[in-house]
Amino acid sequence: METKNRKVRMGMVGGGEGSFIGAIHRIAAAIDGQIELVCGAFSSNPELSVSSGRQLYLDPARCYPSYQIMFETEALLPPEQRMDFVAIVTPNHLHFPLAQLALQSGFHVLSDKPATLNLKEAIKLKRVIEQTGKLYGLTHTYTGYPLIKQARHLVAKEELGKIRKVVVEYSQGWLASKHDEESKQASWRLDASQSGMSCCMGDIGVHAANLAEYVSGLKIEALCSDLNTVVEGRHLDDDGTVLLKFDSGAKGVLLASQISAGEENNLRLRIYGEKAMLDWSQMEPNSLWLKTNHAPAQLIRTGVGEFCASALQAIRTPAGHPEGYLEAFANIYVNFAKQIIALEHGQESSNRLFDVPGIEEAIRGMAFIENVVAANGSQSKWHSFSVN
Amino acid sequence: METKNRKVRMGMVGGGEGSFIGAIHRIAAAIDGQIELVCGAFSSNPELSVSSGRQLYLDPARCYPSYQIMFETEALLPPEQRMDFVAIVTPNHLHFPLAQLALQSGFHVLSDKPATLNLKEAIKLKRVIEQTGKLYGLTHTYTGYPLIKQARHLVAKEELGKIRKVVVEYSQGWLASKHDEESKQASWRLDASQSGMSCCMGDIGVHAANLAEYVSGLKIEALCSDLNTVVEGRHLDDDGTVLLKFDSGAKGVLLASQISAGEENNLRLRIYGEKAMLDWSQMEPNSLWLKTNHAPAQLIRTGVGEFCASALQAIRTPAGHPEGYLEAFANIYVNFAKQIIALEHGQESSNRLFDVPGIEEAIRGMAFIENVVAANGSQSKWHSFSVN
Amino acid sequence: METKNRKVRMGMVGGGEGSFIGAIHRIAAAIDGQIELVCGAFSSNPELSVSSGRQLYLDPARCYPSYQIMFETEALLPPEQRMDFVAIVTPNHLHFPLAQLALQSGFHVLSDKPATLNLKEAIKLKRVIEQTGKLYGLTHTYTGYPLIKQARHLVAKEELGKIRKVVVEYSQGWLASKHDEESKQASWRLDASQSGMSCCMGDIGVHAANLAEYVSGLKIEALCSDLNTVVEGRHLDDDGTVLLKFDSGAKGVLLASQISAGEENNLRLRIYGEKAMLDWSQMEPNSLWLKTNHAPAQLIRTGVGEFCASALQAIRTPAGHPEGYLEAFANIYVNFAKQIIALEHGQESSNRLFDVPGIEEAIRGMAFIENVVAANGSQSKWHSFSVN
Amino acid sequence: METKNRKVRMGMVGGGEGSFIGAIHRIAAAIDGQIELVCGAFSSNPELSVSSGRQLYLDPARCYPSYQIMFETEALLPPEQRMDFVAIVTPNHLHFPLAQLALQSGFHVLSDKPATLNLKEAIKLKRVIEQTGKLYGLTHTYTGYPLIKQARHLVAKEELGKIRKVVVEYSQGWLASKHDEESKQASWRLDASQSGMSCCMGDIGVHAANLAEYVSGLKIEALCSDLNTVVEGRHLDDDGTVLLKFDSGAKGVLLASQISAGEENNLRLRIYGEKAMLDWSQMEPNSLWLKTNHAPAQLIRTGVGEFCASALQAIRTPAGHPEGYLEAFANIYVNFAKQIIALEHGQESSNRLFDVPGIEEAIRGMAFIENVVAANGSQSKWHSFSVN
Secondary structure: OOOOOOOEEEEEEOOOOOOOHHHHHHHHHHOOOOEEEEEEEOOOOHHHHHHHHHHOOOOHHHEOOOHHHHHHHHHHOOOOOOOOEEEEOOOHHHHHHHHHHHHHOOOEEEEOOOOOOOHHHHHHHHHHHHHHOOOEEEOOHHHHOHHHHHHHHHHHOOOOOOEEEEEEEEEEOOOOOHHHHHOHHHHHHOOHHHHOOOOHHHHHHHHHHHHHHHHHOOOEEEEEEEEEOOOOOOOOOOEEEEEEEEOOOOEEEEEEEOOOOOOOEEEEEEEEEOOOEEEEEOOOOOEEEEEOOOOOEEEEEOOOOOOOHHHHHOOOOOOOOOOHHHHHHHHHHHHHHHHHHHHHOOOOOOOOOOOOOOHHHHHHHHHHHHHHHHHHOOOEOOEEOOOO | OOOOOOOEEEEEEOOOOOOOHHHHHHHHHHOOOOEEEEEEEOOOOHHHHHHHHHHOOOOHHHEOOOHHHHHHHHHHOOOOOOOOEEEEOOOHHHHHHHHHHHHHOOOEEEEOOOOOOOHHHHHHHHHHHHHHOOOEEEOOHHHHOHHHHHHHHHHHOOOOOOEEEEEEEEEEOOOOOHHHHHOHHHHHHOOHHHHOOOOHHHHHHHHHHHHHHHHHOOOEEEEEEEEEOOOOOOOOOOEEEEEEEEOOOOEEEEEEEOOOOOOOEEEEEEEEEOOOEEEEEOOOOOEEEEEOOOOOEEEEEOOOOOOOHHHHHOOOOOOOOOOHHHHHHHHHHHHHHHHHHHHHOOOOOOOOOOOOOOHHHHHHHHHHHHHHHHHHHOOEOOEEOOOO | OOOOOOOEEEEEEOOOOOOOHHHHHHHHHHOOOOEEEEEEEOOOOHHHHHHHHHHOOOOHHHEOOOHHHHHHHHHHOOOOOOOOEEEEOOOHHHHHHHHHHHHHOOOEEEEOOOOOOOHHHHHHHHHHHHHHOOOEEEOOHHHHOHHHHHHHHHHHOOOOOOEEEEEEEEEEOOOOOHHHHHOHHHHHHOOHHHHOOOOHHHHHHHHHHHHHHHHHOOOEEEEEEEEEOOOOOOOOOOEEEEEEEEOOOOEEEEEEEOOOOOOOEEEEEEEEEOOOEEEEEOOOOOEEEEEOOOOOEEEEEOOOOOOOHHHHHOOOOOOOOOOHHHHHHHHHHHHHHHHHHHHHOOOOOOOOOOOOOOHHHHHHHHHHHHHHHHHHHOOEOOEEOOOO | OOOOOOOEEEEEEOOOOOOOHHHHHHHHHHOOOOEEEEEEEOOOOHHHHHHHHHHOOOOHHHEOOOHHHHHHHHHHOOOOOOOOEEEEOOOHHHHHHHHHHHHHOOOEEEEOOOOOOOHHHHHHHHHHHHHHOOOEEEOOHHHHOHHHHHHHHHHHOOOOOOEEEEEEEEEEOOOOOHHHHHOHHHHHHOOHHHHOOOOHHHHHHHHHHHHHHHHHOOOEEEEEEEEEOOOOOOOOOOEEEEEEEEOOOOEEEEEEEOOOOOOOEEEEEEEEEOOOEEEEEOOOOOEEEEEOOOOOEEEEEOOOOOOOHHHHHOOOOOOOOOOHHHHHHHHHHHHHHHHHHHHHOOOOOOOOOOOOOOHHHHHHHHHHHHHHHHHHHOOEOOEEOOOO
């Protein structure tokens, strides 16, 4: 399969000001220059929807007051302008009606997870997908990591032997106190009408289950579940442990928590086989341990050694450059852009906040190189650093 | 300073097919949706230059055969179309002539480092900048990390007390063998006519020196330098150590190497003060250690706790989500875009290589949530997992 | 309580040649010079028992052929010679009869765990202890670590707030294959008549449970248990997960495994409270994490900062010197002792195997110091290293 | 070489109350039960010398008021009682006269480092050793670690290829402030008359140099040295960096510091060869990295996989049990001994400070095992924990 030379056009529903995940989706879509955000209905508040779109530099005509209007209007545009797919980044209860309407309006759908409010809707959605023939994708993000793809590959290649046990954990602390419920992110997740029948399992447990099945290639067949509502006054679970039986007979344990104060976003997967184990942690995603009983442990690092095609394709930076390197680079770019705009408006073009290394750093850098080379050629120990 | 609502337009020189750093710059520019790549001269080979631009979905009219033509042509466009700035991502020897011409043609410049081939050019460049009044930026990427900005802030706030010692190291192994010289990246760096008077110090030592000065706020005043050409047959240094004296009287050590087989991109900065030390490593950029003698060590993690404005502005993801999270997300987006294009061309729309979680994962996810909740409500230990 | 100035005398039952844990107990008893091994019945084989004692440099008269004879004989010795206590390091099924007889013979007992073959015996043992008035100790080793004592202290001081969740894991891989069963250590542990009703839970799960209760100060009140016999042909569990309810209402998860190929001795305890969490791993026992949601994580390191009396007393080395430092030191001592004995027997007194730094290293060391000082005083960069 | 069955007898000079290193030496000597401390002159103060010996449970007749008397008296004892060797643990200036007298009095010597006050004395000492034919050892402790021996082995086997660069660092913070000078340890090290011509290089730099030569098999041939006296008012160096040339042409860097506030005992050695590198840190001594450019990094862990004879002999615990495990065990033993003595004196036999797990933990442990097994056999989810 070879892709042809055009950008894919994206519309977005949800993700207006104050949204966390909307901005994440937009960055993700922008990174490779392959997808262009062309329109959106960013809020259920029509005014906010439109103003959010403008802040994103969209054509004002395509900043829609509602998703219904967006789907209708876009459907009437010529195919070479019309959006190709809709990114759905709303609270959970809107995922299904939105996906259904988008698909039926002729658009592919890329939806945030969980897919729907309940299983019944998900099954119904499958029928809509089949009827419309459109594509449907779900952002189980963690399967997008290069080393997760490599881990799946190693399991499939039977590097671990028969799998015996899967331990997957997803611990967070961000809902540890009553006080934490006040954020927009928290309030809808703890409200069953928007979030569904589960908070912790619906929000993060489902990621952990997906990751375990994705990498192991096994399917959960039975489970023993202990859910807890730890913080008083909540109606949904904020913590839980699930014992798992997989279809192969392997056992598993899934721990999930949103009340584990002190945990950031601790998603970790371990898979134990007859011969070896794999251990991966999302907070250090470029390290994958492969360990056996009778040899040194191997630390597989993104970009060092050989990788399956699927992992290779998911890597953008060379070994030793974590993805943050791209964002560090981006910080220089975006600050430079801000300096340009500031200059245009006659404002102070550079300050500590929008710092970009400039000509002074350029000169010191060249002086460093020249002085180091000169000092190296000298028999004397110390050489004065000169910039001239 | 508040930025007004328009995208900034970028042109690029260099970075055509086979280039590593060009793609990195484009991703960095794209991430925030603030900058649009509008034109480029991507290669000294006119045909390759144009074809590279087309692959990046640029307007064919703005895929230029040479940077001279690009600067001339763009300068004649109306201001609201014309590129705002040029990103220079060529080998070193072109940095100066390119920057000079771009500035004199009325464009801001964001240049890869080192700024020029030698100090003389850098000083000359400063004059050109002053004369033209245009902005000039240099991509000393590592200063773009949030925790580097926070580290600078902590030093400036005197959390470390008076600085006594700075140890900065930048060790790589990618030029450890003759064989490694065959890549495009390696060959020009080892050629003094394109790279300048130093390979190791010019390529990475200068980053380390910049980082040390940036965070410490100190300036190098004298140095003792020992450069090595370890792999036979090379004409430039591929390794070296530099002892440093700073203007405050503090001492320092700078280690740089490109022949340290087994090292990925090991850039690490430690700053020791009277009261405390800071320790940061690029390969785990979201961790910054602050240690003292008589209390538990503090691990500052991006997004956990309080940060200076400059660091805050450089953070895009919540605590515990390394930047790779964005790229994992992007992998799902880009694979989904590829599926759309494939479908358009009647190809198999999904395969293991372009995998995107889809409706099957959606259904299993919803089933997981429902089964977990049902199992939790049961007195029996095990509950069969049903999907229906 | 102040201890008076005499050594305490220890006898040992079990721990003859080929035993792992016997040697560990003897080292532990010897370290502080407070306890002297004076006698033993090291094997159920009388000859082996005696010869093992001789190899440990014991008085031949006190190398007993059986524990019964040992208890009888020692009881008749004058109080100032008689052993004070018995260390029991046999397989599990002998723990109870041995402890009972020792106590009734007038000796204190320090027993390996688990205490007995079953609960009934443990309850009976309590009565014997009460009747005899002798001391009884159980080597739940992991509670002996300084930072475990500090962790308990921090919990008791309510640094974590009310405890919500305890996750304790003890994963090993040493019984991952049939082949691994051939060792002496493995065979009795997998034999219910010697080991009791459980292999994995009896051998290591019980350590994990003890540690969780010790540090948290909570008691297990109910549990949900899933034990597995993973390797075919075994009669006892070699893996398992237990969900826990504590008396305070807190929940817990206990994972234990002996078939997790690739795991060494991965005992880890995490305790989550309303305000903070603690995280400790046996494989890096001098690091204890204290983490909260809104401040940098604190890494408590043995010997850095303030500690409770109980932790302080358990520390033998200064900060930064892991306990292995003592054994590294001991390796030099024991090699030197071997050189002495070899010399006595006219053998080659030093070789690579029994290496001890000697006069050549002494001279080079002094030369290093002198040359470094001389070179520092010189204006020239390089100084030849001279030894004369 | 096989050692015969007798304990080796040790006398000690120095190491009385308040000494740090004396206690370390005694523990090291005691661990394996191969060496017996039989006599000592623990202080230059005769009364303190004798009382220190008594506290160590020595025969009062062999607690000597001075080392001169000790050497004379011991020399007259029958060979089977007489001490075999003297451990010298005094400040540096006494090392030479003591070693000389001990050797000439017929005793082997195991000396703390640095060997003497200066090079001249070390050369003189060599002659004394040759004349007397006695053994002489120097406690360069860090060469006693199992993985250091394995690292030396890997270098000798040419697993790294030809060595190109050695980076060794030894950073501490304990002398970071004036205030830190008040301890007994600090005051003599900063006094040239007791310590020699260097503080930092003499105390720890010499360890780093020894370790670099030991593992690499190379010899320092030339150096460039930059020593610093960072804290005001000191007469000796408390920090320094040394550039190294080895006899093979390889280069090196040695960093040492006692003023790096926040560092514990950070001794780290990296050796870079043509093919691979080794990386070892004293603060995690059971981990040794072996890294190459084009394969996963290997983490060699003590006891996992194959080791050279010299490393194997230096290992006392199984994989995953750091040496601290022995000391944790020892803490239980020593607390139990204290309980015995307390009981003997009618004191409260157990308290939180001298805690040893006892019969209550025994009963709970057995109850845990029984309840877990019973719960596993049940179809119900939860099982009440009963102790009866």
